[in-house]
Amino acid sequence: MEETLKLLCRLQTVDSSLDELEEMKGDLPAVVASLQSSVDSYQSLITEKQNIITSSVMARDKADVDILEFKEKLEKYKAQQYEVRNNKEYDALTKEIDFASESMKNLEKQFASLESAMTSAKSEIDAAAVQLEEVKKQLDEKTAELAEVSKANEEEELQLTHQRQKIVVRLKGDTLSRYDRIRKGRSGKAVAVVRRGSCGGCHNKIPPQRLMELRTQKKMFMCEHCGRILISEELARSSATAV
Ligand SMILES: [Zn+2]
CATH class of the missing domain: 1.10.287.1700 (Helix Hairpins)
Known part of the structure; x- marks a missing residue:
């Protein structure tokens, strides 16, 4: 799961850059x-x-x-x-x-x-x-x-598209379609990094219990307010060099 989350985080970065170019x-x-x-x-x-x-x-x-x-x-x-x-x-x-x-x-x-x-x-x-x-x-x-x-x-x-392809082939179909669905509904941002106990997408507080679960990285969690895929800051940092 950790690997999947890292890939999703990386995918979000690539997609955001592609959006900027667009x-x-x-x-x-x-x-x-x-x-x-x-x-x-x-x-x-x-x-x-x-x-x-x-x-x-x-x-x-x-x-x-x-x-x-x-x-x-x-x-x-x-x-x-x-x-x-x-x-x-x-x-x-x-x-x-x-x-x-x-x-x-x-x-x-x-x-x-x-x-x-x-x-x-x-x-x-x-x-x-x-x-x-x-x-x-x-x-x-x-x-x-x-x-x-x-x-x-x-x-x-071209470079970003190439990077994207490399990430996408490593993700499961249902994970990818879930990512795409959230991205579409949330103005291009499907992945939110947790900062100071809040969702980086909608800035709502995340319950302490959920924060603890998030750190274990055993499961994919969504923000209960905006529905984005939540990723811890540590994981976001390590994903930058992961792919
Ligand atoms: Zn949120």
Whole structure:
């Protein structure tokens, strides 16, 4: 039983290291993905603003042409006003003049608002371009970091997996499945070392009678609070060099 407990203790150490490696990997891909989505959204913002500029240029040029047309008409009407023969004609021309000058006013307003829309779109593009460069730089860094971590972890992971296999073949099937079951339910920690009379997993006190039994290492004991496999400190120490 002592041998089994030592193996379980060693297995827990190996599994915890593997969990840590997994966590290290787990964070970077998420960071890279989030940076990538920032890059995408800045790029689509820039495209959207460029489209606004393109359509504003077209609308502004059209407004410019229309303004000139109304201006010509206005001059023509004003000249005609000198040649009218009656009030009816005069009133009709006045109506045309009012309409043309009102239209010109509206077009000029439109022209000005298109110009300002273009200016603000341009400055938004400039700001987004700065941000995009910054995020792209971070993305490159994190992508390289992830590649490095994956590469560095690869070797360690292989070593740990190998160690794990060596331990596992020496454990009985039901012991291993019990270990796996507890590990799953207790956030990766199936084995708890007893420290100062308490379970190292949940920190609850262990009855003195049970502590005495634990030291004999004749049987496997579980913590009655968290269900983890209890191992004495002495055994934990000696297990570090056992395998
Ligand atoms: Zn416990």
